[in-house]
Amino acid sequence: MVLSLDEGTADASAAALPAVLADVEPIHAGAEMEGVDMLYSSGTTGRPKGVIPDQPGRPFGAPSRAADDMRAIYGIGESTVHLVATPFYRIVALATAMMTQRCGGTVVVMDRFDPQGFLTCVQDFDVTHSNVVPTILSRLLEHRDSTGDSYDLSSLRFLGHGGAPVRLASRNRRWSGSDSSSTTVGAPRSxxxxxxxxxxxxxxxxxxxxxxxxxxxxxxxxxxxxxxxxxxxFIIITGGENMYPVEVENALIAHPDIRDAAVVGHEDPDLGQRVVAFVEPIRPVENEVAWVESVNRRLREHLAGYKCPREIRLVDQLPRTPTGKVMKRDLL
Incomplete structure (x- = not known):
C-alpha cells in the first residue's frame, strides 16, 4: 500500500492509517506477467541515458532474489513502514518502495521534502526505513542542531543514503554510496x-x-x-600529476565552517589544469580573503601541495540535480 501525503495532512493521515489498512483488500493479478522499470542515468556527466533491461518473464508474486535480499539485509517485511522523501525517478526511491510493497510493508510518500515534515512523518507513522540523498541527511542534521526540536525517532531502524558523499557534522565522519547501493548510517559499507x-x-x-x-x-x-x-x-591532471577531486573535497568538508564542496579542474596554460574548489560556507563570511587563507592553511596540513586548490570560490549553493548530486559540468 502507498500513502501519499500532501502538505499539512500528515497528522490527519497518520491517525487514519490503521483504519485504512484494515479495509484494504488484496488485488489478484491473474495471468499477468511482471514487467520491469526502465531507468535513466542521473546525468551528472552528460545527458541522462535510458537503460532498457531484459523483461523478467515471470508471473506476479514469483520468488525474487532482490526481495529475499531486502528481507535478509535490511529486515524488510510486513511490519515495515518505508518513508519516501525523494522523486520516484531516483532508482533507490523507486526500488525500495516497490520492494517494500512486495514484502508486504507500507510506503509513505512525501509530496516534497522538508526537514520538519520528514521528522514528523517518522514520529507519526512509526517509520522504520528510509533512503535519502546526502543533501537531505545534512539538512536533517542541521535542522536538529539549529532548532533543537525533539522528535520520537525510536521506530527508525534504517536510514540509508547514496549518490554522493555526505558530511555528518555531529561525528565529523563521511560515508559514501553509489547508484547501486545505499549505506546504513553508522556502518560504512563496501x-x-x-x-x-x-x-x-x-x-x-x-x-x-x-x-x-x-x-x-x-x-x-x-x-x-x-x-x-x-x-x-572527474580526474584532474595538474602539472602532469593525476589527482582525485574527492580527496580534496573530503578534506574541505571536514572543515567546521564548510557545509559542502566540489572540486574541478579548470584549463591552465602552464599546468594543463588547475585545481579549483567551490565551497558552501555554513555561515556568512565577513572577510573572504582571511577565511580562504585559513582554509588553505588547514588543507596544506593534510594534502600534498599539488592537490591543494589554486583557487577557492565561495558560493551560496552548489548546482545540483533534483536528486541532490552536484552537477560538476556547470562548474567548469
Missing amino acids: VRGSASSRLWDGMIARSPQGWCSVGDLGDLDEEGYLYLTDRAA
Whole structure:
C-alpha cells in the first residue's frame, strides 16, 4: 500500500492509517506477467541515458532474489513502514518502495521534502526505513542542531543514503554510496566483488556475471572488497600529476565552517589544469580573503601541495540535480 501525503495532512493521515489498512483488500493479478522499470542515468556527466533491461518473464508474486535480499539485509517485511522523501525517478526511491510493497510493508510518500515534515512523518507513522540523498541527511542534521526540536525517532531502524558523499557534522565522519547501493548510517559499507573481477584503467569492470562500470574508479583489496574512489571523468591532471577531486573535497568538508564542496579542474596554460574548489560556507563570511587563507592553511596540513586548490570560490549553493548530486559540468 502507498500513502501519499500532501502538505499539512500528515497528522490527519497518520491517525487514519490503521483504519485504512484494515479495509484494504488484496488485488489478484491473474495471468499477468511482471514487467520491469526502465531507468535513466542521473546525468551528472552528460545527458541522462535510458537503460532498457531484459523483461523478467515471470508471473506476479514469483520468488525474487532482490526481495529475499531486502528481507535478509535490511529486515524488510510486513511490519515495515518505508518513508519516501525523494522523486520516484531516483532508482533507490523507486526500488525500495516497490520492494517494500512486495514484502508486504507500507510506503509513505512525501509530496516534497522538508526537514520538519520528514521528522514528523517518522514520529507519526512509526517509520522504520528510509533512503535519502546526502543533501537531505545534512539538512536533517542541521535542522536538529539549529532548532533543537525533539522528535520520537525510536521506530527508525534504517536510514540509508547514496549518490554522493555526505558530511555528518555531529561525528565529523563521511560515508559514501553509489547508484547501486545505499549505506546504513553508522556502518560504512563496501561493494563485494568476485575474486576474478578486474578494474581495467578505471573504465571497464567485468565479472563472470557480466557487470560493467560507467567510469567509476576504485580499488579491490586482498579480500575482494571494492572501494569506490571517484569517476574517471572527474580526474584532474595538474602539472602532469593525476589527482582525485574527492580527496580534496573530503578534506574541505571536514572543515567546521564548510557545509559542502566540489572540486574541478579548470584549463591552465602552464599546468594543463588547475585545481579549483567551490565551497558552501555554513555561515556568512565577513572577510573572504582571511577565511580562504585559513582554509588553505588547514588543507596544506593534510594534502600534498599539488592537490591543494589554486583557487577557492565561495558560493551560496552548489548546482545540483533534483536528486541532490552536484552537477560538476556547470562548474567548469
